[in-house]
Amino acid sequence: MELALVDFDHTVTDCDTYARFLRRVATPEQLAQAWWKVGPWLLAYRLKLISAERIRARVTRLTLRDRHADDIATLAAGFSREVLPEVVRPQMLEQIRWHLQQRHTVVIVSGSLDLYLRPWCEALGLDLICNRLESQDGRLTGRYAEGDCAPHKADRIRARYDLSRYVRIHAYGDSREDRPMLALAQERWYRGKPLK
Secondary structure, three states: OEEEEEOOOOOOEOOOHHHHHHHHHOOHHHHHHHHHHHHHHHHHHHOOOOOHHHHHHHHHHHHHOOOEHHHHHHHHHHHHHHOHHHHEOHHHHHHHHHHHHOOOEEEEEEEEEHHHHHHHHHHHOOEEEEEOEEEEOOEEEEEEOOOOOHHHHHHHHHHHOOHHHOOEEEEEEOOHHHHHHHOOOOEEEEOOEEEO
């Protein structure tokens, strides 16, 4: 039995789907205020003064706090159906299908949201470890239900899978947050290139 662990944004896709999703669901007022509320944070992130985890939490809170959970779920289903097929790298989709043909367990492990990743994963028969949004009384709080998954990918994987059961583990990633996940595998790919 073999396991394939696959990051999503910039690994399966050619872009950051999380940012695209948040822009798509942002209200006109939020978009108008984005530069003032998010711009300084983006600059700090690009200058490596704050982490991806902090910018994700801030932008998620600003965009999704107090929004109706059902409305966002509907928008997410449309995003999954209409946008994801356009940004998935054909060679990675082929690699995922190869793993499935070999009867490997394939898991998307992502800091992105289950609202749009789950339908995509279910259509392909993939397992999913990712962020889930917290809600109260039908409204989103703007926080993650179990904290940000991205910096804890390896821990979430070990909590869900008994890695000793797999004769070989494959992992695909593109960022510093993926490195602990890559360390779990014998076959590692970073930004499309094999790691020794």
